[in-house]
Amino acid sequence: MSNQLTPDLLIRAYSVGLFPMAESHDDPTLYWIDPEWRGVLPLEGFHVPRSLKKAVRKGIYKIHVDRAFPDVIRACAEQTDTRDDTWINDNILEAYCALHKMGCAHSIEAWKDGELVGGLYGVSLGKAFFGESMFSRATNASKVALVHLVALMRQGGFSLLDTQFVNDHLKQFGVLEIPRERYRNELAKALAGRANLPFEVEPEFLEQTLSGGDS
Numbered sequence: 001m002s003n004q005l006t007p008d009l010l011i012r013a014y015s016v017g018l019f020p021m022a023e024s025h026d027d028p029t030l031y032w033i034d035p036e037w038r039g040v041l042p043l044e045g046f047h048v049p050r051s052l053k054k055a056v057r058k059g060i061y062k063i064h065v066d067r068a069f070p071d072v073i074r075a076c077a078e079q080t081d082t083r084d085d086t087w088i089n090d091n092i093l094e095a096y097c098a099l100h101k102m103g104c105a106h107s108i109e110a111w112k113d114g115e116l117v118g119g120l121y122g123v124s125l126g127k128a129f130f131g132e133s134m135f136s137r138a139t140n141a142s143k144v145a146l147v148h149l150v151a152l153m154r155q156g157g158f159s160l161l162d163t164q165f166v167n168d169h170l171k172q173f174g175v176l177e178i179p180r181e182r183y184r185n186e187l188a189k190a191l192a193g194r195a196n197l198p199f200e201v202e203p204e205f206l207e208q209t210l211s212g213g214d215s
Contacts, residue, residue: 005030005095007102014123014130015191017184019164021087030091038183039163040176041131046150046212047174053210055140056147061110061117063148065199069100072107072119076133088133096132099123106197108149110141118142120149124197128160128190129153146173151201151209158197160190 005020013019013032020030048056073096077088099105104125110118118141120134129149136142153161163170166177178186 005091007095007099007104010095010099010123011104011125014125014128015187017180017187019130019132020092022089022092023087030089033164034180035165036180037166037177038180039166039170040178040183040186041150041161041163041170041173042176043150043154043158043161044212045174046209047172048147048210048212049172052140052143052147056144056206056210061112061138061141061144063145063201064109064111065152065197066100066106067109067111068116069105069107069121070097071116072109072121072135073097073133075116075119075135075137076121078135086133096121096123108145108152110136110138110145112138112141119145122149124195126191127158127193127195128162128187129158129197130162131164147209148201148206151206152198153195154209155202155205156197157193157195158190159193159195160186162187 018032018034021033022030073088073093077086077093096105105121105123107121108119109116117138118136120131120142122132123130134142150161163175166175
């Protein structure tokens with residue numbers, strides 16, 4: 001465990017499969033997590049539920065990349081009716097904002113009527129994107145952001161979408177749980193390549209992503 005977190009340390013940690021978490025938002029102590037089983041969302045086999053496809057195609061939300069990264073991570077750290085506390089403390093918030101300024105952390109944001117209503121953020125290294133957290137203040141806002149992330153990753157040449165863990169929310173999208181050794185092999189291959197996260201999704205890649213599921 002450690003209380004020190006810097007962008008360079010984050011990059012080294014992600015490169016070997018580690019990520020930091022705190023016990024709570026007001027606990028300064030950080031723990032490095034290396035799960036025995038890792039959650040991974042397959043880009044080609046990404047499943048979009050039928051109702052979510054309709055929401056994406058209606059264009060209810062305007063999707064932006066990196067317009068308000070600090071606001072996204074702060075929103076992910078907020079307590080909600082369904083979340084009493086979070087693992088994002090001030091140290092994590094500051095370090096990831098610094099990583100964002102270096103171009104290695106990004107936010108996918110859902111906006112409506114000029115307001116940020118949902119989104120997610122994560123770390124980008126090589127052809128890997130490490131999803132960190134998401135939030136939603138409007139129906140399906142974070143889910144629409146996730147669909148756009150996958151489309152942007154496919155468009156930008158990524159190969160690995162790490163979700164860290166598996167939960168019921170991610171199961172609807174076809175998340176896989178793979179053992180640590182296999183994950184490290186996939187990570188090594190992803191880090192050996194290069195990819196760039198586009199700022200706007202092309203319609204063909206969004207449609208390809210939406211057509212990945214049939215229910």
